[in-house]
Amino acid sequence: MSTTYPSPFGANVSERAQLPPTLAISTVIFALRPSRASGKPTLWLPLVRRVKEPFKGQWALPGGPLTSTESLEDAARRNLLETTGLAPEYLEQLYAFGGLDRSSRPERGAQRVVSIVYWALVRPTEAVLLVDSETDNVAWHRADTAGQGEGGLAFDHREIVDYALWRLRNKIEYAQIAYHFLGERFTLAQLREVYEAILGRTLDPANFRRQLTSTPQIEATDEFLEGGRHRPPRLYRYVGPPTPYPASDHPHPSTSRSTP
Amino acid sequence: MSTTYPSPFGANVSERAQLPPTLAISTVIFALRPSRASGKPTLWLPLVRRVKEPFKGQWALPGGPLTSTESLEDAARRNLLETTGLAPEYLEQLYAFGGLDRSSRPERGAQRVVSIVYWALVRPTEAVLLVDSETDNVAWHRADTAGQGEGGLAFDHREIVDYALWRLRNKIEYAQIAYHFLGERFTLAQLREVYEAILGRTLDPANFRRQLTSTPQIEATDEFLEGGRHRPPRLYRYVGPPTPYPASDHPHPSTSRSTP
DNA sequence: ATCACTTAGAGTCACGCTGACTTTAACAGT
DNA sequence: ACTGTTAAAGTCAGCGTGACTCTAAGTGAT
Numbered sequence: 001m002s003t004t005y006p007s008p009f010g011a012n013v014s015e016r017a018q019l020p021p022t023l024a025i026s027t028v029i030f031a032l033r034p035s036r037a038s039g040k041p042t043l044w045l046p047l048v049r050r051v052k053e054p055f056k057g058q059w060a061l062p063g064g065p066l067t068s069t070e071s072l073e074d075a076a077r078r079n080l081l082e083t084t085g086l087a088p089e090y091l092e093q094l095y096a097f098g099g100l101d102r103s104s105r106p107e108r109g110a111q112r113v114v115s116i117v118y119w120a121l122v123r124p125t126e127a128v129l130l131v132d133s134e135t136d137n138v139a140w141h142r143a144d145t146a147g148q149g150e151g152g153l154a155f156d157h158r159e160i161v162d163y164a165l166w167r168l169r170n171k172i173e174y175a176q177i178a179y180h181f182l183g184e185r186f187t188l189a190q191l192r193e194v195y196e197a198i199l200g201r202t203l204d205p206a207n208f209r210r211q212l213t214s215t216p217q218i219e220a221t222d223e224f225l226e227g228g229r230h231r232p233p234r235l236y237r238y239v240g241p242p243t244p245y246p247a248s249d250h251p252h253p254s255t256s257r258s259t260p
Numbered sequence: 261m262s263t264t265y266p267s268p269f270g271a272n273v274s275e276r277a278q279l280p281p282t283l284a285i286s287t288v289i290f291a292l293r294p295s296r297a298s299g300k301p302t303l304w305l306p307l308v309r310r311v312k313e314p315f316k317g318q319w320a321l322p323g324g325p326l327t328s329t330e331s332l333e334d335a336a337r338r339n340l341l342e343t344t345g346l347a348p349e350y351l352e353q354l355y356a357f358g359g360l361d362r363s364s365r366p367e368r369g370a371q372r373v374v375s376i377v378y379w380a381l382v383r384p385t386e387a388v389l390l391v392d393s394e395t396d397n398v399a400w401h402r403a404d405t406a407g408q409g410e411g412g413l414a415f416d417h418r419e420i421v422d423y424a425l426w427r428l429r430n431k432i433e434y435a436q437i438a439y440h441f442l443g444e445r446f447t448l449a450q451l452r453e454v455y456e457a458i459l460g461r462t463l464d465p466a467n468f469r470r471q472l473t474s475t476p477q478i479e480a481t482d483e484f485l486e487g488g489r490h491r492p493p494r495l496y497r498y499v500g501p502p503t504p505y506p507a508s509d510h511p512h513p514s515t516s517r518s519t520p
Numbered sequence: 521a522t523c524a525c526t527t528a529g530a531g532t533c534a535c536g537c538t539g540a541c542t543t544t545a546a547c548a549g550t
Numbered sequence: 551a552c553t554g555t556t557a558a559a560g561t562c563a564g565c566g567t568g569a570c571t572c573t574a575a576g577t578g579a580t
Contacts, residue, residue: 020283021328023374066280068372072358096356096376098332112328114283114376116356189527207568209529214566230527231576449556467539469558490556491547523580531572536565543560550553 021098021112025075026063026157028094028119028164029086030143031126032181032197041197043143043168045161046084047153051137054103055154059139059147061161063115076118084138088120089242090180094164102156115155119164121180172198176217179238187225187233188212212236281358281372285335286323286417288354288379288424289346290403291386292441292457301457303403303428305421306344307413311397314363315414319407321421322398323375336378344398348380349502350440354424362416379424381440432458436477439498447485447493448472472496 032041047059062083066075073091080086098114143165147153153161172178178194179186192208212218217240224232292301307319322343326335333351340346358374403425407413413421432438438454439446452468472478477500484492 020326023280023283066358066374068281069360071360072356072374093356096332096353098326098376100329100331114326114332116358116374116376188529204568204570205527206529206531206570211567213529228527229577230525231529231574233528447557464539464541465556466541466558466560471538473558488556489548490554491545491558493557521580524578526575526577528575529573532570534569535567537567538563538565540563541561544558546557547555548553549555550551 021114023066024063024113024115025066025072025079026061026115026117026160027076027080027091028061028117028161029080029084029088029122030120030164030168030181031122031124031140032194033124033140041193043165043197044140045143045146046086046138047141047146048083049137049139050154058151058154059141059157060154061117061157062138066116072116073118076120080120086120086122086126088122088126088180090121090177091118092120093117094119094160094167097156097160099156115160117160117164119167121177123181123183125183169198169200176215176238176240179240185221185223185235185237187235189233191236281374283326284323284373284375285326285332285339286321286375286377286420287336287340287351288321288377288421289340289344289348289382290380290424290428290441291382291384291400292454293384293400301453303425303457304400305403305406306346306398307401307406308343309397309399310414318411318414319399319401319417320414321377321417326376332376333378336380340380346380346382346386348382348386348440350381350437351378352380353377354379354420354427357416357420359416375420377420377424379427381437383441383443385443429458429460436475436498436500445481445483445495445497447495449493451496 029045031044031046033044034040035042046062048062050056050058050060062080064075064079064083066072070078072093076091077087080088094117096114096116100112102113102115141147143161146161147158152158168177172195178191178198181194182190188209189205191212192203192205195208196202213220217238219237219239221235221237223235225235226232289305291304291306293304294300295302306322308322310316310318310320322340324335324339324343326332330338332353336351337347340348354377356374356376360372362373362375401407403421406421407418412418428437432455438451438458441454442450448469449465451472452463452465455468456462473480477498479497479499481495481497483495485495486492
């Protein structure tokens with residue numbers, strides 16, 4: 001920032017390796033969809049098939065270049081809409097990945113790419129409008145196993161997805177983001193299923209209720225979910241801010257300690 | 261990532277605005293130094309004076325370009341060493357800033373810059389080896405007031421510092437990072453002063469002790485700090501991992517809630 | 521209509537952490 | 551020996567949590 005690059009204009013091929021890396025934006029989009037096996041909601045994400053080398057034919061995160069006339073978040077939104085047809089309400093920067101071995105096939109002359117990765121949460125209602133799905137070049141995959149048995153995901157995208165999963169699991173424990181997986185009204189059991197799917201463990205329904213009813217951002221409506229086989233549960237609504245913070249933020253590592 | 265940029269070779273001036281943004285690395289380096297007024301430790305950070313436009317003469321974060329042969333973190337370390345002479349032990353990615361108005365003076369033809377910002381913590385012993393300090397082009401500034409009365413910091417660096425401060429204050433509450441401000445051995449009162457300086461409030465010494473003595477990463481030595489005017493305090497040592505996690509992570513927003 | 525079954529939702533209790541506070545121990549300086 | 555100051559340990563009430571029990575309110579089968 002305090003210095004400038006050598007001008008790229010007029011550079012010849014031998015100088016190519018010295019050029020600054022190019023910038024790309026990618027996004028990890030999480031949605032909850034019922035598992036084929038158990039019917040319980042599980043985490044899925046849309047991937048696009050590579051149509052050229054490197055990693056041609058393999059699955060990759062949606063992404064693309066950054067133009068000079070849009071902010072990083074705008075670029076993420078535009079790319080998302082173009083490649084998957086999704087317009088997530090919740091979108092946040094995840095991390096900038098810029099290792100030297102990201103292509104994992106160190107080819108000669110291949111230009112180095114730094115990816116600024118965003119992550120997003122979408123509701124099941126938003127999550128159906130996939131572009132290009134008839135050509136099978138965009139498809140939903142299970143977040144935890146995507147790429148298995150297919151030679152893995154393109155680039156370092158498997159690591160990126162794992163990091164996004166870690167971030168989601170941490171952030172859901174202290175931030176109000178679970179509602180972005182659900183519609184406007186939901187039962188406490190549905191919300192609990194979201195937490196259970198993401199955290200991978202069962203939660204006590206009574207304790208879960210006690211915590212949520214003491215949360216001011218959760219408002220009880222006077223409606224109930226009819227049509228169930230048993231006592232109709234009350235519907236609740238989230239009345240807090242859409243995306244709590246402008247910039248990103250994260251949570252506890254596994255070694256969770258309090259103040260010191 | 262799934263598409264490629266138009267080649268920059270042979271681009272003419274009219275195409276310049278369509279070129280992808282360039283990448284830069286900057287770093288916010290925090291150190292604790294005694295305040296001039298109270299003598300209590302306060303947060304300081306090194307800044308470098310801009311020697312060319314834009315923002316010539318104003319103070320900016322240390323930074324520079326990213327070469328094609330180094331990772332993002334390596335680039336941050338190299339730039340830090342070149343511009344300030346510092347080699348921090350603790351270094352972590354903060355955020356990628358890429359807004360369109362970052363130069364705040366939208367000049368014609370000025371190339372857009374995306375900055376990937378790292379943040380670092382250094383001990384007072386490391387914090388003295390400043391390069392170029394005789395020319396006054398590198399100097400320590402108070403983290404909370406840097407740029408005041410001087411027309412502000414260059415670019416959006418004041419916002420970046422504020423975001424780094426927010427991150428530091430959050431992370432110190434759940435992660436073991438305070439030790440990176442101190443030497444190998446320290447008293448509990450010294451450690452408490454670190455927390456008080458960063459959090460901006462006093463902590464109860466007895467409760468602080470109780471929490472820390474139950475932390476396994478803190479080990480009591482059999483040495484005491486001699487030379488004080490009163491009862492010599494025991495020296496402690498941090499025996500945990502140097503940087504707990506490979507990638508970044510963050511903490512609670514101000515609306516701190518637990519599980520839901 | 522009655523009963524069995526299931527889920528919603530409220531309540532109870534012990535435990536651990538925390539903040540506020542008190543008490544005792546150990547040193548330096550006069 | 552006394553005083554002032556800090557280190558370090560101890561006490562106590564309050565709060566949130568996990569584990570658990572109990573009651574209410576529906577559906578479907580007999």
